[in-house]
Amino acid sequence: MPLVVYEFSPTRSDRVRWTLAELCQSYESVKGRELIGSDRLRKVHPLSKLPAIEDDGRPLFESAAICTWLADKHADKGLIAETGSWERALHEQWVAFALTEVEAHLWSTARNNFLYPEEMRIPAIIEQNNAELKRALPVLDDYLGEHEYLAGDKFSVTDIIVGFAVNWARRSGACAGLDRLIAYNMRLLDRPHCPLMRE
Ligand SMILES: N[C@@H](CCC(=O)N[C@@H](CS)C(=O)NCC(=O)O)C(=O)O
Structure with a gap:
């Protein structure tokens, strides 16, 4: 099938x-x-x-x-680290971090900006989401100052999963001043198969 x-x-x-x-x-x-x-x-x-x-x-x-x-x-x-390896632990760490500490806040902002019907929106949440993103995104920026990729020394599926959230954050303006994170995002966008939007 x-x-x-x-x-x-x-x-x-x-x-x-x-x-x-x-x-x-x-x-x-x-x-x-x-x-x-x-x-x-x-x-x-x-x-x-x-x-x-x-x-x-x-x-x-x-x-x-x-x-x-x-x-x-x-x-x-070779797109993912072997189960039981330290790099695989890093995969789990960064995927969980991207989904819970970054993407959840971006998603909540999108919902309260335009996805929910107007009567359900809570504009004050957007400020809270921005504050959480301000805490989380520098963690990735710091790590990527020392490492080219997230789970080991080569591109992997971890970068695909996390890269989607990073690209979303950058396009929404949340990565301003995080130059190492933006440089990482650009490296991903330069990959021939990358379907993410630059603008
Ligand atoms: N955590 C899920 C999120 C899935 C999700 O919310 N997808 C959006 C499109 S990106 C959707 O189908 N939204 C419709 C809805 O929220 O009802 C995943 O990563 O697959």
Whole structure:
């Protein structure tokens, strides 16, 4: 059975598309904004969100879990550190950090800026989110002052997962003054398979 990817760009499905491109894997794509909230997608993702995949008929959701699984499945391509290695611990650390300390706040800001219906929005949360981002992003900036990539000395799926959140943060203006983080973001954008938006 082919690998099926439910996707729409620009969304977190860019992580999955980028991972598959780096792994040189073909797949069947089911695309479209209208997938979000549809019954069709709900069979693969219980919240009917993107991205999601069906691998050998088995549904999998959460972009970081999907990318990690795909990199593990094609371990011969060297896109992820071996389970049990220190670099793998760094992968887990930076993925969790990016999703909880960075992306959660960016997502909350987007929801309260324009995604939620107006009556649900709480503008004061945006200031809180900005304060949290101001604490978290310098942690990545410091680390990337000493390291070219996040999990070991070469590009890996960790950089795809975290890079998506960093690019989102930079495009929203949250990386101002964090030159090492911006330089890292540019290195990722220069990669031939990178689908992230520069502007
Ligand atoms: N943590 C999930 C987030 C998935 C998510 O929220 N996807 C967005 C598009 S980027 C979506 O489908 N939103 C529709 C909704 O929130 O109902 C992941 O990383 O896959």
